Amino acid sequence: MLKFLNQVGDYAKETIQAAKYIGQGLSVTFDHMKRRPITVQYPYEKLIPSERFRGRIHFEFDKCISCEVCVRVCPINLPVVDWEFNRETKKKKLKHYSIDFGVCIFCGNCVEYCPTNCLSMTEEYELAAYDRHELNYDNVALGRLPYKVTDDPMVTPLRELAYLPKGVMDPHDLPPNSRRSGLRPEEFIDKIEQQRDGESQAKAEKA
C-alpha cells in the first residue's frame, strides 16, 4: 500500500515537473511576440548583397583572349566561346560569348580562373523571365551593369548581418552612415604602429 502511494507521489511530482517545463516553453514563445519581426519585406525592402556575393556573371568583351579556361574549369562546360584564328595577325578573334543562366550554377569557377579578369560576379540575383530562352545572355547582355538596390527609390535597402554595427542585429531603422563593426585597414595600421611604439617605449624604460 505504501509503495503504491509512493509511486503515485512520484508520478505526481513528474507531472508537475512536466507542466512547469511546458510553462517555461510557453513563456519563451510568448516572449518572442514582443520582438520586432525580422522580415525583409521584399519588394519594398531588399537586402544589400555582400561584396563577394555570387550573382550574375559580368563579361568584358575587350579583355577576353578566348583562352576557354572558363569553359574547361566550369563544372558543366557552360560558356560558349565563339572564336576563330586570324592567320594574318596570328591572334584569336572573339566573335561571340554567351552564358546560359538557366543552367549556370553560379559557382564562380570561371571568374576565379579567368587570366585577364574579364569575368566578374555582380550582385544581381533577380533574373526571372517568362521564357527560359531569355536567360541565355549574349556578350552584350553580359556586359551590362546591374541596377543598384540603393539607387531604387521604391526600395528601402537593408544591410546584411556582416555590415551592421557591433551589437546590432536588426537592419531596420538603422541610422544612416552607421559604421560596420571592426576596423578599416588604415585603422589597423595605426593600431599596430601604436602597439609597436608602446612596446619599444616599455623596452627602453626597462633598459
Place this chain on the structure above:
Amino acid sequence: MGLMLVGATVGVLGSVWLERKISAAAQQRIGPEYIGPMGSLAPLADGLKLLLKEDIVPFKADPLLFTLGPIIVSIPVFLSYLIVPFGQNLAIANLGTAIFLWIALSSIQPIGLLMSGYASNNKYSLLGGLRAAAQSISYEIPLALAVLAVVMMSNSLSTLDIVQQQSGYGILGWNVWRQPVGFVIFCIAALAECERLPFDLPEAEEELIAGYQTEYSGMKFALYYLASYVNLVLSALLVSVLYLGGWNFPIPVEAIAGLLGVSETTPWLQVLTASLGITMTILKAYLLVFTAILIRWTVPRVRIDQLLNLGWKFLLPVALVNLLLTAALKLAFPIAFGG
C-alpha cells in the same frame, strides 16, 4: 440554421486569420499583410483557392466512402453550434441535454475518419485514419468524465443552466476554481479531439505526409480544413461556457447595476448587458484559441503510443478521481458544490 452556419463561418474566418498572425508573431515574422487590411482577407483567399482546385478522386478509391468521409466529419461540428450560448436569451436552442448532444455528435467523428482513411486506396492514409480514429476515441472518455463532473455540480445538462450556476459571484463563481483538475483535463482532451498539436499525429506533415487527408484536394479538403478550425473555435467556446463562466463579466452585472442605482429591467441596460455578455464570451474563447496556437509552436508532437498512454493511463484515472472527489464534495458541502 442559417444563423449557426453564418456564425460558424465567421468564427472560422477569424480563427484562421488569428492563427496565421499569432503564429507569425511567435516566430518573429509578420504573416499576411497585404491581402485585405492587416491580412484579414487571407482566410477568404484560402477558401477561394480551395474552391477553385480540381476535386480529385483517386484511382480505385471507393467513391461513395471517399465523398462521405469529410461530410461525416464536418456536419456534427457545425451542428454543435446550436448549443453554444452567448447570453441568457442568446443561444440558438435551449436544449435540456445540450452538453450530451455535443459529446454524442463528437463521437460520430471517428466513423468519418475511418471512412476517409480506408477509401483513399493509400496504405499511409489507412494508417493515418486508424491512428486518428484511435486518438479521437481515446480522448472522448476523459472529455466526457470532465464534463460529467461539471454537470454533477450544476445539476443540469443544459449549457444555459451551467452558466447560470456560475453567475452571481463574479469571477469567484466560475467553475475553474472548483474544478481545476477538470479544467486541465478538459483542455488537453479538447486539444486532442481537435487534432491540434501536440496531438496532430494524423496530419503530421513529416510522418504520414498528411495522414488520412493526403488524397484530398479542392472542396473536400476545404471541408476538412473548415471542420478543423470550427472544432477549435467550438472547443474554445465550450471551455469558456463550462469553466470560465460563459457570458459572465468578472464583476456581477447585477452588482454594478445596483451600485449605479439603475433597475435591472431598463431596456438600455439590457442591451448593454447583452453586448457585454457576447464580448466576454468571445474574449474568453479568444484567450483559449490564443493559448492553443501558442502551444502549437511550443510543444513537440507526441508519438502514437505516448498519445494513447496519456489518454488511457493518465487522463482516464485522473478524470475518474476528479469525478469521485466532486461527488464527495457535493455531498459534504451542498451549498458550494451544487445542491
